[in-house]
Amino acid sequence: MGMQAFLDVFDIYLLEAVINGILLGGVLALLALGLNLIFGVIDVTWICYAELVMIGMYGMYFMVQYYGISYFVAAPLTILLVAVLGAALHYLVIAPLLTAPPINQLLATGGVLFVLQSFATVTFGIDFRNLGIRLPVLAFGDMNFSYARLLSFVAALVGMVAVYLFMTRTFTGTAIRAISQDRQIMALMGVDAKRIYLITSALGGALAGLAACLLVLQYDVHPFVGLSFGPITFLICVLGGLGNFIGGFIASFVFAEIISLGGLFSDLEWGYVLAFAFFIVMMFIRPAGLLARRR
Amino acid sequence: MLELRGVNAGYGTFQALFDLNLDVKGGEAVGVIGPNGAGKTTLMRVISGLIRPSRGSIKMEGVDLVATPAHKIVSLGIAHVPENRRLFSQLTVDDNLKMGAFMKEARDHYAERLEVVFDLFPRLKERRHQMAGTMSGGEQQMCAIGRAMMSNPKLLLLDEPSAGLAPVVVQQVFELVKRIRASGLTVLIVEQNVQQVLKVVDRAYLIEAGTIRSSGTSAEMLASDTVKEAYLGV
Numbered sequence: 001m002g003m004q005a006f007l008d009v010f011d012i013y014l015l016e017a018v019i020n021g022i023l024l025g026g027v028l029a030l031l032a033l034g035l036n037l038i039f040g041v042i043d044v045t046w047i048c049y050a051e052l053v054m055i056g057m058y059g060m061y062f063m064v065q066y067y068g069i070s071y072f073v074a075a076p077l078t079i080l081l082v083a084v085l086g087a088a089l090h091y092l093v094i095a096p097l098l099t100a101p102p103i104n105q106l107l108a109t110g111g112v113l114f115v116l117q118s119f120a121t122v123t124f125g126i127d128f129r130n131l132g133i134r135l136p137v138l139a140f141g142d143m144n145f146s147y148a149r150l151l152s153f154v155a156a157l158v159g160m161v162a163v164y165l166f167m168t169r170t171f172t173g174t175a176i177r178a179i180s181q182d183r184q185i186m187a188l189m190g191v192d193a194k195r196i197y198l199i200t201s202a203l204g205g206a207l208a209g210l211a212a213c214l215l216v217l218q219y220d221v222h223p224f225v226g227l228s229f230g231p232i233t234f235l236i237c238v239l240g241g242l243g244n245f246i247g248g249f250i251a252s253f254v255f256a257e258i259i260s261l262g263g264l265f266s267d268l269e270w271g272y273v274l275a276f277a278f279f280i281v282m283m284f285i286r287p288a289g290l291l292a293r294r295r
Numbered sequence: 296m297l298e299l300r301g302v303n304a305g306y307g308t309f310q311a312l313f314d315l316n317l318d319v320k321g322g323e324a325v326g327v328i329g330p331n332g333a334g335k336t337t338l339m340r341v342i343s344g345l346i347r348p349s350r351g352s353i354k355m356e357g358v359d360l361v362a363t364p365a366h367k368i369v370s371l372g373i374a375h376v377p378e379n380r381r382l383f384s385q386l387t388v389d390d391n392l393k394m395g396a397f398m399k400e401a402r403d404h405y406a407e408r409l410e411v412v413f414d415l416f417p418r419l420k421e422r423r424h425q426m427a428g429t430m431s432g433g434e435q436q437m438c439a440i441g442r443a444m445m446s447n448p449k450l451l452l453l454d455e456p457s458a459g460l461a462p463v464v465v466q467q468v469f470e471l472v473k474r475i476r477a478s479g480l481t482v483l484i485v486e487q488n489v490q491q492v493l494k495v496v497d498r499a500y501l502i503e504a505g506t507i508r509s510s511g512t513s514a515e516m517l518a519s520d521t522v523k524e525a526y527l528g529v
């Protein structure tokens with residue numbers, strides 16, 4: 001094999017990796033949006049965010065595998081389920097601690113993380129489970145793309161556009177943006193701040209639910225699956241500036257490309273290592289995030 | 296229209312209002328004057344429900360405001376333009392006005408209300424897509440009043456609308472208060488510009504240290520020695 005032929009193949013792999021990075025970025029951006037929404041509006045960090053996704057993945061697994069419900073019927077049900085979980089998390093755990101020091105809120109949602117992991121371990125066992133749906137691989141010239149990834153990317157984009165429209169076009173969405181700027185005067189607008197927080201939490205949950213529906217297409221579910229994308233989601237949000245939606249969106253694609261291209265040169269695990277290293281370096285250069293938080 | 300009887304209110308253990316009585320009749324414009332820290336802002340807050348009285352009764356057209364949740368008070372026809380405007384500075388003028396029309400009754404007439412407000416403040420229409428925080432002080436005050444007007448209130452509470460504005464703009468604000476009055480709204484206005492505010496209101500209360508020191512028609516207040524000495528610099 002001559003040098004030229006080697007380069008040709010390499011370019012194809014490179015392009016494939018870049019495109020796969022973009023596809024991964026879409027799902028990461030969806031995860032980051034949910035977390036950023038909660039942080040930006042309610043000013044708390046849901047440490048257990050990825051565990052909500054894990055519960056959603058189990059929801060999908062049982063509905064599709066156990067009860068034989070079609071994927072496209074199970075998906076909205078799962079989104080609804082995790083939305084209710086998000087609202088419950090706010091009502092039961094966050095609301096009583098709203099005026100407490102941030103460390104108490106972190107400890108409380110951290111506690112929920114362990115509760116959800118233990119609940120899943122006890123109830124579902126530690127087996128790796130999957131939907132058993134094997135989606136075809138799309139060949140595009142010499143490149144191969146998984147149909148699951150393409151579907152996930154498109155669905156994640158649709159989800160994010162829907163959130164954008166909701167936040168900008170509706171009265172409730174406008175109130176969600178307003179409340180993050182001045183909570184105290186919301187009553188003067190006739191807004192019940194508690195209700196807006198509940199709606200925001202349900203929306204954050206719904207985003208976790210949508211992410212669950214997409215991730216379960218590509219990954220096995222087990223009680224600790226949250227650990228494989230929870231930390232990366234936090235890094236993305238911090239790098240983008242906690243609460244900064246646009247920063248989080250950009251950071252998602254930066255991280256996804258690093259992971260995907262890093263995986264090209266060695267294993268995917270090394271992609272993650274590179275991403276973490278990149279994060280640490282960036283934290284020295286731009287401690288407040290890629291874009292400083294809008295306030 | 297509005298009736299306060301024996302109202303005590305404060306912050307935590309600190310009491311700012313003592314046994315306050317105050318009346319506003321429909322169609323009136325009433326002024327509230329007094330030194331810094333007298334409790335004028337606290338009075339406005341206790342009416343609109345931002346803080347709750349520890350004693351006493353507050354009624355709007357016979358409805359007990361003390362028993363009404365804060366976010367429902369605006370639907371009884373009370374709109375409060377808070378001290379320092381408190382706009383959502385990172386939202387556009389349009390979005391700020393939208394928030395003013397959040398409650399159901401106003402939301403259903405959103406387009407009409409928007410027209411009324413843009414009629415009152417053509418300037419806001421030109422600036423509707425601008426971030427509220429980037430506008431001039433006068434424009435921001437218009438936006439704050441416009442936001443309150445979106446709810447189609449019967450009673451407008453204005454807390455120092457002229458604060459921090461250039462003299463020419465202060466003049467415009469008082470002109471505006473006159474126009475709002477003429478349109479049939481009832482107005483309760485807190486002001487440091489005593490001379491000017493007494494020209495646009497029918498009656499006024501003088502608050503000092505959380506109690507009503509004196510009250511009367513504008514003419515009476517202008518003639519009163521207490522007011523003259525302390526606030527008019529005569």
Ligand SMILES: Nc1ncnc2c1ncn2[C@@H]1O[C@H](COP(=O)(O)OP(=O)(O)OP(=O)(O)O)[C@@H](O)[C@H]1O
Nearest residue numbers: 306309311329330331332333334335336337338378
């Ligand atoms: N959020 C608060 N917490 C504690 N005390 C407060 C608070 N707001 C006001 N106070 C106190 O209540 C008293 C009355 O304050 P208020 O703001 O009602 O005065 P004001 O008449 O509006 O003064 P100004 O003319 O300076 O606006 C003051 O002593 C003030 O320090």
Ligand SMILES: [Mg+2]
Nearest residue numbers: 335336337378
């Ligand atoms: Mg004041």
